[in-house]
Amino acid sequence: MTVATAQQARRGTAATLDRLIRGTAGRIEAALRRWLPTEAAYPETIHRAMRYSLFAGGKRLRPLLAVEACRMLGGRVADALPAACALECIHTYSLIHDDLPAMDDDDFRRGKPSNHKAFGEAMAILAGDGLLTYAFELVAAKTPSPAVVPALVREIGVAAGTRGMVGGQVADLEAENGRRDAKHLEYIHLHKTAALIACATRCGAIAAGASSADLARAPAYGRNLGLAFQVVDDILDVVGTTEQLGKTAGKDADSKKLTYPSVYGIDRSREVATRLVGRARAAIRPFGARARVLDALASYVLERSH
Amino acid sequence: MTVATAQQARRGTAATLDRLIRGTAGRIEAALRRWLPTEAAYPETIHRAMRYSLFAGGKRLRPLLAVEACRMLGGRVADALPAACALECIHTYSLIHDDLPAMDDDDFRRGKPSNHKAFGEAMAILAGDGLLTYAFELVAAKTPSPAVVPALVREIGVAAGTRGMVGGQVADLEAENGRRDAKHLEYIHLHKTAALIACATRCGAIAAGASSADLARAPAYGRNLGLAFQVVDDILDVVGTTEQLGKTAGKDADSKKLTYPSVYGIDRSREVATRLVGRARAAIRPFGARARVLDALASYVLERSH
Numbered sequence: 001m002t003v004a005t006a007q008q009a010r011r012g013t014a015a016t017l018d019r020l021i022r023g024t025a026g027r028i029e030a031a032l033r034r035w036l037p038t039e040a041a042y043p044e045t046i047h048r049a050m051r052y053s054l055f056a057g058g059k060r061l062r063p064l065l066a067v068e069a070c071r072m073l074g075g076r077v078a079d080a081l082p083a084a085c086a087l088e089c090i091h092t093y094s095l096i097h098d099d100l101p102a103m104d105d106d107d108f109r110r111g112k113p114s115n116h117k118a119f120g121e122a123m124a125i126l127a128g129d130g131l132l133t134y135a136f137e138l139v140a141a142k143t144p145s146p147a148v149v150p151a152l153v154r155e156i157g158v159a160a161g162t163r164g165m166v167g168g169q170v171a172d173l174e175a176e177n178g179r180r181d182a183k184h185l186e187y188i189h190l191h192k193t194a195a196l197i198a199c200a201t202r203c204g205a206i207a208a209g210a211s212s213a214d215l216a217r218a219p220a221y222g223r224n225l226g227l228a229f230q231v232v233d234d235i236l237d238v239v240g241t242t243e244q245l246g247k248t249a250g251k252d253a254d255s256k257k258l259t260y261p262s263v264y265g266i267d268r269s270r271e272v273a274t275r276l277v278g279r280a281r282a283a284i285r286p287f288g289a290r291a292r293v294l295d296a297l298a299s300y301v302l303e304r305s306h
Numbered sequence: 307m308t309v310a311t312a313q314q315a316r317r318g319t320a321a322t323l324d325r326l327i328r329g330t331a332g333r334i335e336a337a338l339r340r341w342l343p344t345e346a347a348y349p350e351t352i353h354r355a356m357r358y359s360l361f362a363g364g365k366r367l368r369p370l371l372a373v374e375a376c377r378m379l380g381g382r383v384a385d386a387l388p389a390a391c392a393l394e395c396i397h398t399y400s401l402i403h404d405d406l407p408a409m410d411d412d413d414f415r416r417g418k419p420s421n422h423k424a425f426g427e428a429m430a431i432l433a434g435d436g437l438l439t440y441a442f443e444l445v446a447a448k449t450p451s452p453a454v455v456p457a458l459v460r461e462i463g464v465a466a467g468t469r470g471m472v473g474g475q476v477a478d479l480e481a482e483n484g485r486r487d488a489k490h491l492e493y494i495h496l497h498k499t500a501a502l503i504a505c506a507t508r509c510g511a512i513a514a515g516a517s518s519a520d521l522a523r524a525p526a527y528g529r530n531l532g533l534a535f536q537v538v539d540d541i542l543d544v545v546g547t548t549e550q551l552g553k554t555a556g557k558d559a560d561s562k563k564l565t566y567p568s569v570y571g572i573d574r575s576r577e578v579a580t581r582l583v584g585r586a587r588a589a590i591r592p593f594g595a596r597a598r599v600l601d602a603l604a605s606y607v608l609e610r611s612h
Contacts, residue, residue, distance in 0.1 A: 037468060037469070041468075041469070042473070042493070043468070043473050043476040043477050043480065043493070045476060045480065046468050046472065046473065046476045047468060050468070093435075097431055097432075097435060100431065102426075102427035102428045102431060103428050103431065120408075121408035122408045122409050122479055123476070123479070125403055125406065125408060125409065125431065126403075126472055126475055126476055126479075128435070129399075129403060129434070129435075129438065129472050130467055130468040130472045132435065132438055132439065133438065133463055133466050133467040133468075133472065134463065134467050134468070136442040136459055136462075136463050137459065137460055137463025137464060137467060138463075139459070140455075140456045140457075140458075140459035140460040140463060141456075141460045141463075143456075146453075146456045147452075149446075149455055149456040149459065150446045150447075150449075150452045150455040150456075151446075152446075153442055153443065153445070153446035153455065153459055154443055154446040154447045156442075157439055157440065157442050157443025157444075157446060157447075158443060160439050161436055161439040161440050161443060162343060162347075162349070162352050162353060162356070162436040162439075162440070163343070163347070166352065166432055166435050166436045166439065167348070167349055167352065169432055170349040170351060170352045170429070170432055171349050173428055173429070173432075174349065174351065187348070187349070
């Protein structure tokens, strides 16, 4: 499917879908504000630091995918909301730790000073630790059905840990230090960003109490979309401006990161992203009209790169 | 109870108790080695870094308390083993992050170069993140009874997060920067170390499927013992040598940390520790002979300070 037809398909029901997505996003936002410790909770500084990064204007892609996957498979928004918010906490903690001087050393994130610039390095480390810890507590304390908690915690643990996101960051780090083989590039792309995005759709399915057949289908959507998201992110680092990105553009090239554009060039990378999004959409086609929100979210990921 | 009588009471059944504790410690050690990703698992560096600190000779106090509290309340070792190992992972991650240059900046831990000295700052941050994440996965994936997983995850999340251990570290940090009121000292002592130690006994009780009356009794033991442990730790930093401690002695005073000895002096601090351990032992007296291992563990905490 070309980008043009993807855009046409989306425009057809764009208004309805946008309304649906905005509605879900609103519920996610409200839940995050309600569930995260307030800035008045002792010790205040760390809760301020956590909320500073959590409410810095993130697109909430991971929670949207979790909630919409849950709805597609017959669950309610409330079933997936705690896991959805947990994934946003984990995504946010990973950005805070990633920006640290010892890691990517980035002074800006989403157009604001990064967490360690605003609160100091020690507090940024602890704010990340706090968000990661709170994510799991949230799933355990707020998920309506206790029976799905073990599967959710396990799923999130695998996707966020050393065999998932953290593993991807390690591989990324080692690539900068010279480990640049093909196994490494593939590993980075599958783990650094894709793991948590794929996890979001699986968590949605688990929260919905999905059948094993449906549970098997959700990952194909999430895995391909997650990979596409990482490829698009790499492209944007090359073609985007610092203003558009809200973070320093061109950092990947400067720091010799191993990325899709650095290996395949921009055009070929866009083709790869388009193909991956096509595969993601194909995976949810069996769900017909119920898949239209996830379908729109997939198109949205691709449109960022054009 | 004086120290002398505590020691006499312990000597009476010392051989049996030591054998019991060594047996439990052996099972904890074996479980940690089995469950943690091996050094051959990709990406190898982070798994090496995690195991470097996890197997650096820790006393395994938190897992011992979890397993022995579980046994005292009628559970099996296996019931509490995943949560016990999770607590050791979390304790280890907190030491790794605590030693970072942006935090306490300590080059030695347990007589070896600290994690960031051995693996670099970036890897140490990620190794901590990896251990914290893995802790929750472990509880969810390995606990024999899925029904207790939500309560365990929640309990550990609260104790390790910003209203527990991380909150204590924040308060500690702010005390160094001048926030030194009484509320602050109490908060630090209740949260930095005591929260996770008290959590260990509660997790043991939850894993055993304890009655609500027993669940209410376990925290009194854990809370008092946890506080005593923190007071003893503060004392040891003043009276211990760097060789005995395996980390730099006298760091608290050098860095103007807010500690018990700095406020009350050594003698008064020893009295406080003795009284707290007495209260901990009193809390488990109703369990009679079944409490003898936890009783011995409480004596052990106190003996460190004399």
